[in-house]
Amino acid sequence: MNEFRFAEVDVQYGSGRQAMKAVDQVSLVVPAGKVVGLVGESGSGKSTLARAAVGLAPISAGQVLLDGVDVRKARRRGLPPPIQLIFQDPSSALDPRMSVGASIAEAIPRPVRRNRATRQAEVARLLELVGLDPDRMAMLPGLLSGGQRQRVAFARALAARPSVLIADEVTSALDVSVQGGVLNLMRDLQSRLGLSMLFISHNLAVVRYISDYIAVMYLGRIVEAGPVDEVLKDPRHPYTRELFDAAPHRNVQSTLLDDEMPAELATVEPPDPHQPPPGCRFHTRCPVGPLLRTDRDLCVQADPQAAAAERAHQAACHFADSPAGSPAESAIK
Numbered sequence: 486m487n488e489f490r491f492a493e494v495d496v497q498y499g500s501g502r503q504a505m506k507a508v509d510q511v512s513l514v515v516p517a518g519k520v521v522g523l524v525g526e527s528g529s530g531k532s533t534l535a536r537a538a539v540g541l542a543p544i545s546a547g548q549v550l551l552d553g554v555d556v557r558k559a560r561r562r563g564l565p566p567p568i569q570l571i572f573q574d575p576s577s578a579l580d581p582r583m584s585v586g587a588s589i590a591e592a593i594p595r596p597v598r599r600n601r602a603t604r605q606a607e608v609a610r611l612l613e614l615v616g617l618d619p620d621r622m623a624m625l626p627g628l629l630s631g632g633q634r635q636r637v638a639f640a641r642a643l644a645a646r647p648s649v650l651i652a653d654e655v656t657s658a659l660d661v662s663v664q665g666g667v668l669n670l671m672r673d674l675q676s677r678l679g680l681s682m683l684f685i686s687h688n689l690a691v692v693r694y695i696s697d698y699i700a701v702m703y704l705g706r707i708v709e710a711g712p713v714d715e716v717l718k719d720p721r722h723p724y725t726r727e728l729f730d731a732a733p734h735r736n737v738q739s740t741l742l743d744d745e746m747p748a749e750l751a752t753v754e755p756p757d758p759h760q761p762p763p764g765c766r767f768h769t770r771c772p773v774g775p776l777l778r779t780d781r782d783l784c785v786q787a788d789p790q791a792a793a794a795e796r797a798h799q800a801a802c803h804f805a806d807s808p809a810g811s812p813a814e815s816a817i818k
């Protein structure tokens with residue numbers, strides 16, 4: 486089991502004129518035991534979605550479900566949190582004045598934690614699981630390297646025996662030389678423990694390496710999702726293509742429509758998230774719809790939704806299936 490799902494989730498910050506939906510109607514499935522990579526430019530709402538899953542950002546509509554059950558119910562009942570979020574900066578999860586062992590022990594469920602011997606044994610097991618010598622349990626986190634601290638943060642996350650891990654840019658603050666080791670550890674633990682994982686990263690090569698599926702976020706919405714190789718090979722949303730074009734690893738992108746894409750569009754600032762554009766949110770930056778002059782109104786007026794909720798590879802673009810031709814009926818709400 487362990488199917489993890491965002492069902493039409495909204496997250497709103499502020500109220501009145503300051504109100505802003507950082508996450509808007511997001512539906513996304515992480516199939517049991519699989520990894521979904523979540524990408525999108527800065528400010529698109531990736532971290533907000535992650536934080537909403539663990540109760541750190543306010544869900545104003547929709548639900549986060551684990552095997553069909555609203556995770557807020559488990560939190561209210563005081564059960565061990567089934568979803569664990571690991572941040573970019575491991576220091577935020579570790580108290581610098583607490584030993585590594587004490588930090589991990591704090592997250593161990595009460596029945597195991599209560600007895601000193603079982604607690605120590607569990608801490609040692611968790612440290613070994615993340616490739617650290619159990620002797621390190623007496624050390625303060627400040628004496629460890631960045632990579633080792635991130636491993637301790639994993640151990641602490643795993644102490645609660647979660648079903649789902651959310652990793653938010655977990656390797657981006659690390660030295661390049663240790664990033665590979667930490668990534669391999671994550672992938673190994675995820676498959677060995679059968680965890681479902683949402684993996685947020687700016688690095689497409691890393692996402693491709695670790696993920697089974699990929700979801701692309703733009704201005705609070707998921708605009709494209711599907712099996713990672715399929716989406717990387719044949720991105721159907723113009724935003725996804727632009728994002729991939731900007732990536733240093735050009736082998737992940739399609740050249741579809743490149744000829745029609747004015748170079749300066751890539752530098753256009755994203756719209757104000759307090760006032761997202763009507764219709765398709767990407768139309769102010771999009772090189773496709775506006776070029777097909779007769780259909781421009783469609784992009785400005787109609788909000789494209791991904792076709793069928795469970796379709797394998799989907800893109801929320803009126804022209805997703807027919808970029809140079811007529812609008813794709815199935816993609817229109």
Ligand SMILES: Nc1ncnc2c1ncn2[C@@H]1O[C@H](COP(=O)(O)OP(=O)(O)OP(=O)(O)O)[C@@H](O)[C@H]1O
Nearest residue numbers: 498499507525526527528529530531532533534758
């Ligand atoms: N606590 C908050 N209060 C108000 N607005 C917020 C808060 N946290 C984030 N935002 C806003 O919500 C939007 C989404 O931010 P978020 O950090 O989720 O994006 P992101 O895709 O994770 O970006 P990055 O890749 O830079 O981490 C942004 O416009 C941001 O300014």
